[in-house]
Amino acid sequence: MSKNPTFLFFFFFFFFFSSTISITLSSHPLDPLSPAEFTSVQAAFRSHYSNHTSVAFHYIGLKEPPKSAVLSWLHHHTPSSAAPPRRAFIIARVNHTTTHELTVDLTQSTILSDQLYTGSGYPLFTFEEQIAANALPLGHAPFLESLRRRGLHGAEILCQTYGIGWFGEQGKGSRIVRVMCNYLDGTVNLFMRPVEGIAVTVDLDRMEIVGYRDRGIVPVPKADGTDYRGSKQRPPFGPGVNAINVVQPNGPSFEIDGHRIRWANWDYHLGFDMRAGPIISTASIFDVDKQTFRRVLYRGFLSELFVPYMDLTEEWYYRTFFDAGEFGYGLCTSSLLPGADCPDNAVFMEAYFPDKDGNPQQLPNAFCIFERYAGDVLWRHTEAATPEVVTEVRRDVSLVVRMVSTVGNYDYINDWEFKQSGSIKVTVGLTGLLEARGADYTHVDQIHDESYGQILAENTIGSNHDHFLTYHLDLDVDGDNNSFLKSKLKTVRVPNRTTSPRKSYWRVFVETAKTESDAKIKLGSEQVDLIFVNPNKKTKVGNPVGYRLIPGSVAGPLLSADDYVQIRAAFTEYNVWVTPYNESEKWAGGVYVDRSRGDDTLATWTMQDREIEDRDIVVWYTLGFHHVPCQEDFPVMPTLSSGFELRPANFFERNPVLKAYIS
Numbered sequence: 328m329s330k331n332p333t334f335l336f337f338f339f340f341f342f343f344f345s346s347t348i349s350i351t352l353s354s355h356p357l358d359p360l361s362p363a364e365f366t367s368v369q370a371a372f373r374s375h376y377s378n379h380t381s382v383a384f385h386y387i388g389l390k391e392p393p394k395s396a397v398l399s400w401l402h403h404h405t406p407s408s409a410a411p412p413r414r415a416f417i418i419a420r421v422n423h424t425t426t427h428e429l430t431v432d433l434t435q436s437t438i439l440s441d442q443l444y445t446g447s448g449y450p451l452f453t454f455e456e457q458i459a460a461n462a463l464p465l466g467h468a469p470f471l472e473s474l475r476r477r478g479l480h481g482a483e484i485l486c487q488t489y490g491i492g493w494f495g496e497q498g499k500g501s502r503i504v505r506v507m508c509n510y511l512d513g514t515v516n517l518f519m520r521p522v523e524g525i526a527v528t529v530d531l532d533r534m535e536i537v538g539y540r541d542r543g544i545v546p547v548p549k550a551d552g553t554d555y556r557g558s559k560q561r562p563p564f565g566p567g568v569n570a571i572n573v574v575q576p577n578g579p580s581f582e583i584d585g586h587r588i589r590w591a592n593w594d595y596h597l598g599f600d601m602r603a604g605p606i607i608s609t610a611s612i613f614d615v616d617k618q619t620f621r622r623v624l625y626r627g628f629l630s631e632l633f634v635p636y637m638d639l640t641e642e643w644y645y646r647t648f649f650d651a652g653e654f655g656y657g658l659c660t661s662s663l664l665p666g667a668d669c670p671d672n673a674v675f676m677e678a679y680f681p682d683k684d685g686n687p688q689q690l691p692n693a694f695c696i697f698e699r700y701a702g703d704v705l706w707r708h709t710e711a712a713t714p715e716v717v718t719e720v721r722r723d724v725s726l727v728v729r730m731v732s733t734v735g736n737y738d739y740i741n742d743w744e745f746k747q748s749g750s751i752k753v754t755v756g757l758t759g760l761l762e763a764r765g766a767d768y769t770h771v772d773q774i775h776d777e778s779y780g781q782i783l784a785e786n787t788i789g790s791n792h793d794h795f796l797t798y799h800l801d802l803d804v805d806g807d808n809n810s811f812l813k814s815k816l817k818t819v820r821v822p823n824r825t826t827s828p829r830k831s832y833w834r835v836f837v838e839t840a841k842t843e844s845d846a847k848i849k850l851g852s853e854q855v856d857l858i859f860v861n862p863n864k865k866t867k868v869g870n871p872v873g874y875r876l877i878p879g880s881v882a883g884p885l886l887s888a889d890d891y892v893q894i895r896a897a898f899t900e901y902n903v904w905v906t907p908y909n910e911s912e913k914w915a916g917g918v919y920v921d922r923s924r925g926d927d928t929l930a931t932w933t934m935q936d937r938e939i940e941d942r943d944i945v946v947w948y949t950l951g952f953h954h955v956p957c958q959e960d961f962p963v964m965p966t967l968s969s970g971f972e973l974r975p976a977n978f979f980e981r982n983p984v985l986k987a988y989i990s
């Protein structure tokens with residue numbers, strides 16, 4: 328759902344470097360665009376289009392160099408070797424009528440290509456157009472009349488932009504959105520105070536209201552009890568906990584070199600994209616036995632976040648958000664609050680995104696990077712059978728990169744955690760505000776018809792919904808070519824008692840996925856271990872070296888496959904998909920998601936059923952939550968987390984942290 332763009336202008340500027348960390352500024356071919364490079368894009372456009380042409384930048388991001396060029400730079404470069412050329416990919420709306428895709432040479436400041444896009448769907452919304460659209464209702468006489476009839480004051484109204492989706496309409500369709508309003512009046516928790524019954528339709532290109540309907544008055548939920556600010560809370564208060572701090576007397580043990588991070592046995596690159604948010608690239612791990620770095624993950628990022636609500640009322644049925652493709656998961660990054668969002672030993676990094684005119688905007692504290700020690704155990708054993716009791720324990724210290732995306736009401740806390748054991752753990756924490764619907768009900772006993780959700784407070788329904796996060800994971804396990812092994816655990820019946828008194832056991836049946844259709848997996852329906860191997864590399868005892876994907880919370884779509892919403896979000900149909908690497912297949916829901924029709928999704932690409940065995944492959948993993956709201960989610964929701972882990976599976980010859988330092 329839409330970020331309330333006004334929040335953007337209340338950034339706190341913290342320059343917070345808690346300890347002596349070495350930060351240098353080498354460049355890497357996957358670095359995000361620098362402020363100077365955004366300026367270079369603007370200059371290229373000025374010389375390309377006449378100054379009578381209006382241009383709005385909806386997306387500006389790095390046009391990645393070919394993978395081979397990046398890898399060759401990374402593994403063979405000397406101080407003098409040339410980096411691949413720096414290029415940007417741009418999606419712009421020109422003259423408020425057409426969508427253009429452009430490539431810019433950032434060094435020369437020239438346009439290399441300019442193509443008109445004529446397919447279905449539209450690019451991300453800009454903040455500026457959301458701000459403009461959100462302001463329209465208050466200048467619209469029928470809306471003011473609706474407020475008057477409800478006894479509401481215009482000064483307390485705040486509106487948000489919502490993508491309207493696609494429900495089978497023919498023809499190109501215009502860039503229309505819904506603008507829905509909420510009421511403050513004594514709270515900052517506007518999402519608990521929706522003004523229901525009013526549907527405002529706005530054409531973003533014309534920037535005017537093209538539809539208006541007020542179908543009747545629904546009570547606005549009360550402000551009481553909705554405020555979540557500490558300063559507004561009144562006694563009684565519960566017991567608290569004492570101050571807790573992680574202290575690193577010798578400073579952090581990681582090193583940041585531009586966007587490259589080196590820590591313990593890991594070396595990787597942290598990028599930023601206005602659509603995806605954090606991008607982890609070229610992650611390699613040092614193998615003590617082989618005395619060399621070995622590749623694990625070429626690229627990992629959140630490709631799409633789909634949040635459909637299960638509410639069919641007139642002002643709600645279209646609320647099926649694609650937070651990356653419509654609103655920009657990176658664009659919605661919130662500046663992290665030192666000492667609260669991240670522990671005291673964290674180091675912060677800024678990011679840059681373009682405004683609609685292409686001006687670079689700084690996002691301070693976009694990332695924090697810290698070593699986590701939460702008292703956990705890396706491995707241990709107590710041996711009491713030996714003459715003298717043996718106890719060996721190692722502390723689990725890991726490295727976390729954190730970023731928070733606040734997409735309107737929800738805050739998503741994204742952690743990429745690197746462990747010395749070789750695991751990469753991705754966690755997402757959901758917190759923030761529910762999107763509440765105003766209703767007549769004040770008690771559960773009054774609900775006899777379909778309410779589409781759960782009553783949380785008087786006149787407040789928390790609508791049922793899902794969150795599906797689809798990650799793009801370009802694994803390069805010890806090299807480019809990998810295979811996907813579906814390692815199925817199946818029950819075997821023991822036929823009679825001559826071989827064993829047991830009646831059953833399970834064993835592993837390994838199937839190599841040959842093509843894309845073999846690799847589509849709905850988790851939960853069968854016991855399957857997801858293993859990605861390099862079939863050309865074996866351990867000394869002959870196992871193919873690999874990584875295992877360990878799922879966290881597993882959820883699949885509950886919408887029918889022929890529902891327009893689900894057709895657009897067909898990439899959630901399976902939890903696991905594997906595709907051959909293709910540089911243009913990045914966005915699981917398509918490049919143009921606003922008003923998309925599902926013709927450019929992971930589901931359509933994989934219909935080609937391409938070969939994926941012993942190829943450079945990409946894994947797409949979807950984790951999900953079915954969210955049935957409950958009263959504890961009101962007025963602000965305590966964090967609910969899930970994620971997944973990429974864990975070595977015969978990648979190393981033995982436990983890689985056997986010789987981890989003893990502390």
Ligand SMILES: *[C@@H]1O[C@H](CO)[C@@H](O)[C@H](O)[C@H]1NC(C)=O
Nearest residue numbers: 373374376377378379380381
């Ligand atoms: C457009 O460019 C021309 C030539 O550089 C200049 O004379 C004119 O003032 C510009 N118009 C606007 C509206 O900036």
Ligand SMILES: *[C@@H]1O[C@H](CO)[C@@H](O)[C@H](O)[C@H]1NC(C)=O
Nearest residue numbers: 376377378379380381421422
């Ligand atoms: C945009 O519109 C202006 C004014 O109508 C026109 O001069 C210009 O050529 C148009 N630009 C493009 C790229 O169509």
Ligand SMILES: *[C@@H]1O[C@H](CO)[C@@H](O)[C@H](O)[C@H]1NC(C)=O
Nearest residue numbers: 820821822823824825826827
């Ligand atoms: C039991 O299993 C053994 C070994 O597979 C086989 O030789 C024997 O015929 C089986 N007996 C019966 C009763 O099925």
Ligand SMILES: *[C@@H]1O[C@H](CO)[C@@H](O)[C@H](O)[C@H]1NC(C)=O
Nearest residue numbers: 907908909910911912932937
């Ligand atoms: C790469 O992906 C695009 C978009 O799905 C497709 O049009 C193109 O044919 C693909 N290229 C290859 C080599 O598969």
Ligand SMILES: *[C@@H]1O[C@H](CO)[C@@H](O)[C@H](O)[C@H]1NC(C)=O
Nearest residue numbers: 806807808863940941942943
């Ligand atoms: C990887 O797979 C491709 C496609 O099958 C093949 O052309 C290439 O030689 C393989 N590379 C290696 C290193 O095996």
Ligand SMILES: [Cu+2]
Nearest residue numbers: 757792794954
């Ligand atoms: Cu939720």
